[in-house]
Each structure stands twice: as C-alpha cells, then as structure tokens.
Amino acid sequence: MSKRSLAYQLGIFAIQWGLMIIGFGILTKIIAPVKILPPSLPLGTYFGAGIKALIALTFSVIWLFVWDRQVRYYFYRHCR
Numbered sequence: 382m383s384k385r386s387l388a389y390q391l392g393i394f395a396i397q398w399g400l401m402i403i404g405f406g407i408l409t410k411i412i413a414p415v416k417i418l419p420p421s422l423p424l425g426t427y428f429g430a431g432i433k434a435l436i437a438l439t440f441s442v443i444w445l446f447v448w449d450r451q452v453r454y455y456f457y458r459h460c461r
Contacts (some may be wrong), residue, residue: 386454393451397444404440412436 417432441459 389454390451393447393454395452397447398441400444404437404444405410408433408437408440 412433417429418430420426422428
C-alpha cells in the first residue's frame with residue numbers, strides 16, 4: 382500500500398469517527414433536549430420526535446456516504 386493511499390485511508394477513518402462523535406454529541410447535548418413543537422399541540426411530541434429522528438437519519442446518511450467513498454476507493458483502486 383502506498384503512502385498516499387494509507388494517508389487517504391487514515392484521513393477517511395478520522396473523518397468517519399469525527400462525524401460520528403460530533404453527531405452523537407450534537408444529538409445528545411443540543412437536539413434531544415430541545416422542544417421543537419409545543420407538547421400542547423395534538424401529536425406535538427410525536428412530530429417533534431419525528432423531526433429529531435430525521436436529523437439523526439441525516440447524520441447517518443452523511444456518515445454512510447463517507448464510508449461508501451472509502452470502500453469504493455479501497456476495492457476499486459485495483460481496477461484502474
């Protein structure tokens with residue numbers, strides 16, 4: 382493995398873990414405690430939880446995109 386590809390792998394690994402830790406921190410410290418919709422609305426707590434779940438899903442999609450780029454680079458570099 383060349384130094385360039387090793388640096389690329391380490392960079393992607395660091396980005397993945399950084400995004401995951403930042404995402405968990407944002408979810409637990411900022412997003413989870415916030416009341417997005419007032420609970421007095423009909424189904425307000427359910428819609429608020431749904432919005433928070435969509436935010437978490439967005440973080441997951443970003444993380445999976447980065448992971449996919451890493452896997453594609455690793456497995457398809459021999460085809461070039």
